[in-house]
Amino acid sequence: MVKHENFKTCDQSGFCRRNRAYADTASSVSSWDSPYRLDSASIAFKDGKLTGTILKSVANSDHAVRLPVTITFLESGTARVTVDEEKRQKGEIELRHDSKAKKERYNEVEDWVIVGGTQVSKGAAVSKGEAGSTKVVYGPGSKFEAVITHAPFGIEFRRDGEVQIKLNERGLLNMEHWRAKVDKPAEEKKEGEEAVVEEASKEVTEDESTWWEETFGGNTDSKPRGPESVALDITFPGYEHVVGLAEHAGPLSLRQTRGGDDSYTEPYRFYNADVFEYEMDSPMTLYGSIPFMQAVKKDSVVGVFWMNAAETWVDIVKGKTSANPLSLGIGSQTTTQTHWFSESGLLDVFVFLGPTPHDVMKSYSELTGGSQLPAEFSLGAHQCRWNYVTDEDVKDVDRKMDKHRIPYDVIWLDIEYTDGKKYFTWDPDTFPDPLGMQKQLDEHDRKLVAIIDPHIKNEANYWVVDELKSKDLAVHNKDDNIYEGWCWPGSSYWIDAFGANARKWWATLFQYTKFPSSAPNLWLWNDMNEPSVFNGPETTMPKDNLHSGNWEHRDVHNLNGMTLVNATYEGLLARSKEEEKAGGRRPFVLTRSFFAGSQRMGAMWTGDNQAEWSHLKASIPMVLSMGASGFPFAGADIGGFFGNPSKELLTRWYQAGAFYPFSRAHAHIDTRRREPYLAGEPYTGIITQAQRLRYSLLPSWYTAFYHASESGTPVVKPMYFAFPGDEKAFAIDDQFLLGSTGLLAKPVTEEGATSVDIYLSDKEKYFDYFDYTVYSGPGHVTVQAPLDRIPLIMRAGHIFPRRDRPRRSSGLMKFDPFTLVLVLGDSGDAEGDLYLDDGESFEYQDGAYIHRKFHYDAATQSLSSEDLSTPGKKTKAYLKAMEKVRVEKVVIVNAPVSWKSKTEVELAEEGGSASGKRRVPMSWQEEGSGKANWAIVRDPGVGIGKGWSITFD
Amino acid sequence: MRHTGALLCLGAASVAYAASDSPRPRGVGPEFAKFYKDSNAFTCISNPSITLLPSQVNDDYCDCPDGSDEPGTAACAHLSTLSPSTPANVAAHDSVNATIVLPGFYCKNKGHQPSYLHFGNVNDGVCDYELCCDGSDEWEGVGGVKCEDRCKEIGKEWRKMDEARQRSMGNAVKRRKELVTEAGRLRKEVEDRVQTLHTQIQGAEKHVADLERELEDVQRREKGKVVKGNVGEKAGKLGVLVGLARQRIDELKENLIRTKGERNSAKERMEELEAILSTFKEEYNPNFNDEGVKRAVRAWENYVAKDKPTVGDAAHDRDIDEIVKSDEENGINWDEYTGQEEESDVDLLYDFEAYLPVPFRTWLDQKLRDLRIMLVENGILADLSTDSSGSEPKAVAEARNRLSAAQDELKNAQNGLNSHNEDLNKDYGPSDVFRALKDTCISTDSGEYTYELCFMGRTTQKPKKGGGHTNMGSYNRLETIHVDEDLPADGRGLGKGDRIAMKHEGGQHCWNGPNRSTTVVLACAEKEEIWKIVEEEKCVYRMEVGTPAVCGLDGNGSGNGGGDGEAKKSPRDEL
Structure with missing residues (x-):
């Protein structure tokens, strides 16, 4: 059970309470007037940027608070609204308690998050609007408009003239300006006057109880800058669903948080924390934060990204609106209203106007970066446990996986491998020969991933802590001394990876010469990087701790995990001079904590789940939500971290896990051993099949990851993403598609289930992956799912690549031939693609890759392979290395009956002689009884990197 | 290097087929050569209806539903129940026989032993x-890989190892014979002892019967004495009182011994508990913020800080030891008092403490009364007021004592007989062989601990850095378990097959877990040795132990037989 008392509710978080109260006041007062107005005289527009000053009127004061605003219109069609506070900006404030903290609002989030897409729109222009407002036309084809109302300040974003997003429509914009603390003398109350006094004071004063100091769980936050929260309401008119806001354990389509059916009572919270035994279906904060949200309605998806790294909460309310109140539901639509508030920092929000989910994700990933193109091994199976207790244990598991013919790529070490929880060391008793262990793994091209956390043991004669202290690279406390807390090793210090020097130093620790007994096939796992501090408030650091540049921890908390991964990633790029010379290798880093942008550096997992069916079920919306939040390399612990899964649960979890982008089995130290070969038959065999299915589809997975890295598309796509025109599919979060393969999976997550109902959005034909049973939509179809069957169907109109030869690891498949599966409808074309490179280096950036588009043209009944690559200086060498890798088979599912008597097809090859067409055998098979007929082209023998076409006519 | 048995067995096969030595396609073993002889066509082995061109054999494309056309490539490796099957992958048609016949890729390994490798x-x-x-x-040299022929050196090394192994196995079998002989001798000893005990018991029974009769006689005689008159009444009274005192002292002594035993076991338990709590305090995870756990830790810290009561102070213990020595050793001869019938020193009786040895007296003065009260209050000591036998005449008492001594002797003999009978019926494994290993202890270092196994006793974990030993379970029973492990080159491992395992249970309880238990899996070796110790899951251990005691018990004369056809069979996992 999660310990609720360890984590704040909104009511216990001062600014959350204040902003919710603000919202309550705004909605209860009929004539609520937002006290923010844009000074018309201050408005200037230049180079795609509109600047001005918002004036906030303050009760009992003649002086308005000046809030500089910038609205930037980007070439991609994204708009950005940034509001700062002049006094803090200029440092004209006083800090209490002689704090050394910086006076400004934190303005460096973008340095961590934004990596591109910031070219301002050249076409954006102010156009004539109504009085009291300013209209800017921008975006592709100038189809976007931002209408800025001056008083009260607000913005409407329109696409094709239709309002999509409104800022401050409800007047909840709130920038808590700086003020000096006034210590009021305790008023003497006279009898009889009491009521009057209270009545009077209510009108003029606000509730100050949480302005200057907050205490939680025995820790007092000194809040040297007083109240400083930022808040804004964002409305999506006509949008019923909102998705994103990872990471939370709840449905993909986010729930309401105030009022309404199935509503949560707390807002969605972002305050990265080590939540022990977290609960399902909850808006509680978890380990990572991506304050990015998409709103979904039929044929339109828009989005907002709230770029703030401080503690943040989001309230969601949905309301039915009707064009005509008398029409009683006809033409009524649901509007989603959201309310965002952060404890400190800038108000900085990006607005994406779609209209497709691809558009939104592409724009978002231009800004925050595409997800890493991972080293290919990391898409294989990962076998982890807390802990493999000795190097012999690791070698034994490795041998047993081979013995049972179960493919896997990576075995993991949790904290126990270290010498007394000192990272960059090995326990001399239990891991006497780390290099021998890594060597055995390398023989089958396997990897080792070891954990290294940001807490550094405070112990004498430990070189890492000695350097950390002497170079002053650790996080400081509010008094600017080194901060000491408690974590796995006991008393510890935390590396402050916000500092460039600290990151540089950290990166050097991974050099082979520095990290003893580390081999090139060793990669990294950063855990506890929220940071988890066992004795800290909410199991993390005090908010008044100080980071590099004297930023308060409060300002940067949600970025903390990402800074460490950045440093680790840098360290792993090249761990020796030779590697550096060779251009480096793609690092693999798994992180538990993350922020928007973390997708550039590696994988995440959903933390410490439990061996229960409910957690298996919840893992799928969580993984989908990660994809919808731009961080697709995600997975849950297969088997469940805490507790002992039944064999059925373990088997179903491996089957589901074969479809997690990040597929890792993990278990707590107190659980029984559960390596797949221990389960016994039939379970071990079924799990092996699931793993082998994953491996045979690796080319498709890798291609999907390539797309994610290029344009931010999820690797496993939720239904709304694939079918944005089907409203019925928007809330579905237990089935998904793999990239653009047309493979639709719905893993079994119910105990004892023998079938599942899959929802089909369209009229296309679908075929069971394992027996070619035909399904037709739209609507629900029942797919048989006995224990040995993963519900997996293939959508007509797609072509996907496989490698069918079972090997021990992905590295040993490198030169295996491909099978192409062409899934035909009763009419129409089919399409798919394959991306391929060496899977480990950065040479793809110099053209060392193959990217083929496969197209089946129904009219000419021909299948062709076309080049999608952009050649570079290393293209030729790579193609040469892959020369012998061929297409060994083309499988045509639902092959037309007209091919029945065919025994040959005609193949034309690029680079062949003009008359170089050859005949290749083909065979057609009838299946009957509700199953699709199929055909096979036998060994066309064409190089995978070559152009070719096969004519079936 | 592994699968020794299999290699040998294949070697024999190759000889058998040597006669039909025509060039075989790559990867075909001699026993399948006949299927590949036809130079005009190839017929799938399990599907004679499917005929292929010879060029389709080993062309890296899987044509036969049984994979037999690709004996030398990986093209048919996916034909396996372990791989996902789709119609176009595995021709799952009723008419098709997809039974896979080829055991794998045949490596000739000239200079060593041939074997089969998984097609994958x-x-x-x-x-x-x-x-x-x-x-x-x-x-094919994919990715530029070149695998030179290493059979010469590997074969040489293997033969060397094999020789050593054979030698070692020979020794082991010899040693087992010795063990069995030794076990037989030990058994005979027990059986002899049983015989002796039988005789002893018969004698003792007779003796008891005699003494019962004697007691009756004496009682009858003494009754008469009492009736006779009051001669020596005074002395009689003293005798009675001394007798009473002696009895009470005896009882107190007995109770003291028992209480001390109870105290010691309580002390042991307390120490164990303190050790558990101190580990708990060290190892608990403050991250979990569990109030209950935190409270327990605080309470523990307070407890530790408190002054400890002086339990088990050495001087005190010595006193007690002194007290519980026999009275003679303490210089008291009760008979002196009861014997002096003519003396009538009542003062002496009341001052009898003065005659006691110094430690006894002072201790008795200060503590005995308190102790007695405490014992009575706690219901440990019987209320003496009901004891009315105090006035028994000496002769009767003596007779009674003789009887009770004889009864004790009989009881001891019977107990001895029972335990020896039990021992004879106990499962000491085939041929009683583990009898010879009883109380033999072996140990090995692993990580920060030394692990010890005492045969038919317990398994123990001892930290190298010092500190308390942990009981990992006491021997409970023998079981047979199936193992499937690769045999290392030196043959020191479990191999594959059924093995005898000793279950040790009821060890020290694990925090957040079960009582520790150990399964000791035995395989043939030249001498007793622990090969490997693993904590399979929390506090559940498995020891892999070699001993000659189990050699030849798996139906395989030469020990483990770990490689019994394994290499040959293992590729069929795929079938």
Whole structure:
């Protein structure tokens, strides 16, 4: 059970309470007037940027608070609204308690998050609007408009003239300006006057109880800058669903948080924390934060990204609106209203106007970066446990996986491998020969991933802590001394990876010469990087701790995990001079904590789940939500971290896990051993099949990851993403598609289930992956799912690549031939693609890759392979290395009956002689009884990197 | 290097087929050569209806539903129940027989022993020297891999090892014979002892019967004495009182011994508990913020800080030891008092403490009364007021004592007989062999601990850095378990098959877990040795132990038989 008392509710978080109260006041007062107005005289527009000053009127004061605003219109069609506070900006404030903290609002989030897409729109222009407002036309084809109302300040974003997003429509914009603390003398109350006094004071004063100091769980936050929260309401008119806001354990389509059916009572919270035994279906904060949200309605998806790294909460309310109140539901639509508030920092929000989910994700990933193109091994199976207790244990598991013919790529070490929880060391008793262990793994091209956390043991004669202290690279406390807390090793210090020097130093620790007994096939796992501090408030650091540049921890908390991964990633790029010379290798880093942008550096997992069916079920919306939040390399612990899964649960979890982008089995130290070969038959065999299915589809997975890295598309796509025109599919979060393969999976997550109902959005034909049973939509179809069957169907109109030869690891498949599966409808074309490179280096950036588009043209009944690559200086060498890798088979599912008597097809090859067409055998098979007929082209023998076409006519 | 038995067995097969030595397609073993002889066509082995061109054999494309057309490539490796099957992958048609016949890729391994390798390991860029010392599995050289022929050195090394292994096995079998002989001798000893005990018991029974009769006689006689008159009444009274005192002292002594025993066991338990709590305090995870746990830790800290009561103070213990010595050793001869019938020193009786040895007296003065009260209050000591036997005449008492001594002797003999009978019926394994190993202890270092196994006793974990030993379970029973492990080159491992396992249970309880238990799996070796100790899951241990005691018990004369056809069979996991 999660310990609720360890984590704040909104009511216990001062600014959350204040902003919710603000919202309550705004909605209860009929004539609520937002006290923010844009000074018309201050408005200037230049180079795609509109600047001005918002004036906030303050009760009992003649002086308005000046809030500089910038609205930037980007070439991609994204708009950005940034509001700062002049006094803090200029440092004209006083800090209490002689704090050394910086006076400004934190303005460096973008340095961590934004990596591109910031070219301002050249076409954006102010156009004539109504009085009291300013209209800017921008975006592709100038189809976007931002209408800025001056008083009260607000913005409407329109696409094709239709309002999509409104800022401050409800007047909840709130920038808590700086003020000096006034210590009021305790008023003497006279009898009889009491009521009057209270009545009077209510009108003029606000509730100050949480302005200057907050205490939680025995820790007092000194809040040297007083109240400083930022808040804004964002409305999506006509949008019923909102998705994103990872990471939370709840449905993909986010729930309401105030009022309404199935509503949560707390807002969605972002305050990265080590939540022990977290609960399902909850808006509680978890380990990572991506304050990015998409709103979904039929044929339109828009989005907002709230770029703030401080503690943040989001309230969601949905309301039915009707064009005509008398029409009683006809033409009524649901509007989603959201309310965002952060404890400190800038108000900085990006607005994406779609209209497709691809558009939104592409724009978002231009800004925050595409997800890493991972080293290919990391898409294989990962076998982890807390802990493999000795190097012999690791070698034994490795041998047993081979013995049972179960493919896997990576075995993991949790904290126990270290010498007394000192990272960059090995326990001399239990891991006497780390290099021998890594060597055995390398023989089958396997990897080792070891954990290294940001807490550094405070112990004498430990070189890492000695350097950390002497170079002053650790996080400081509010008094600017080194901060000491408690974590796995006991008393510890935390590396402050916000500092460039600290990151540089950290990166050097991974050099082979520095990290003893580390081999090139060793990669990294950063855990506890929220940071988890066992004795800290909410199991993390005090908010008044100080980071590099004297930023308060409060300002940067949600970025903390990402800074460490950045440093680790840098360290792993090249761990020796030779590697550096060779251009480096793609690092693999798994992180538990993350922020928007973390997708550039590696994988995440959903933390410490439990061996229960409910957690298996919840893992799928969580993984989908990660994809919808731009961080697709995600997975849950297969088997469940805490507790002992039944064999059925373990088997179903491996089957589901074969479809997690990040597929890792993990278990707590107190659980029984559960390596797949221990389960016994039939379970071990079924799990092996699931793993082998994953491996045979690796080319498709890798291609999907390539797309994610290029344009931010999820690797496993939720239904709304694939079918944005089907409203019925928007809330579905237990089935998904793999990239653009047309493979639709719905893993079994119910105990004892023998079938599942899959929802089909369209009229296309679908075929069971394992027996070619035909399904037709739209609507629900029942797919048989006995224990040995993963519900997996293939959508007509797609072509996907496989490698069918079972090997021990992905590295040993490198030169295996491909099978192409062409899934035909009763009419129409089919399409798919394959991306391929060496899977480990950065040479793809110099053209060392193959990217083929496969197209089946129904009219000419021909299948062709076309080049999608952009050649570079290393293209030729790579193609040469892959020369012998061929297409060994083309499988045509639902092959037309007209091919029945065919025994040959005609193949034309690029680079062949003009008359170089050859005949290749083909065979057609009838299946009957509700199953699709199929055909096979036998060994066309064409190089995978070559152009070719096969004519079936 | 592993699967020794299999290699031998295959070797024999190759001889048998040597006669039909015509060039076989790559990867075909001699026993399948006949299927590949026709130079005009190839017929799928399990599907004679499917005929292929000879060029389709080993063309790296899987044509036969049984995979028999690709004996030398990985093209049919996916034909396996372990791989996902789709119609176009496995021709799952009723008419098709997809029974796979080829056991794998045949490595000739000239200079060593031939063997079969999984098809999935062919042409994957890894030289699988363990099974394919000639490197023939990587004939395609994918990714530039070159696997040189290492059979000469590997074969040589293997033969050397094998010789040593054979020698060692020979020794082991010899040693087992010795053990069995020794066990037989030990058994005979017990049986002899049983015989002796039987005789002893018969004698003792007779003796008891005699003494019962004697007691009756004496009682009858003494009754008469009492009736006779009051001669020596005074002395009689003293005698009675001394007798009473003696009895009470005896009882107190007995109770003291028992209480001390109870105290010691309580002390042991307390120490164990304190050790558990101190580990708990060290190892608990403050991250979990569990109020209950935190409270327990605080309470523990307070407890530790408190002054400890002086339990088990050494001087005190010595006093007690002194007290519980026999009275004679303490210089008291009760008979002196009861014997002096003519004396009538009542003062002496009341001052009898003065005659006691110094430690006894002072202790008795200060503590005995308190102790007695405490014992009575706690219901440990019987209320003496009901004891009315105090006035028994000496002769009767003596007779009674003789009887009770004889009864004790009889009881001891019977107990001895029972325990020896039990021992004879106990399962000491086949041929009673473990009898010879009883109380033999072996140990090995692993990580920060030394692990010890005492046969038919307990398993123990001892930290190298010092500190308390942990009981990992006491011997409970023998079981047979199936193992499937690769046999290391030196033969020191479990191998594959059914093995005798000793279950040790009821060890020290694990925080957040079960009572520790150990399964000791035995396999043949030249001498007793612990090969491996693993904590399979929390506090559940498994020891792999070699001993000659189990040699030849798995139906395989030469020990483990770990490689019994394994190499040959293992590729069929795929079938």
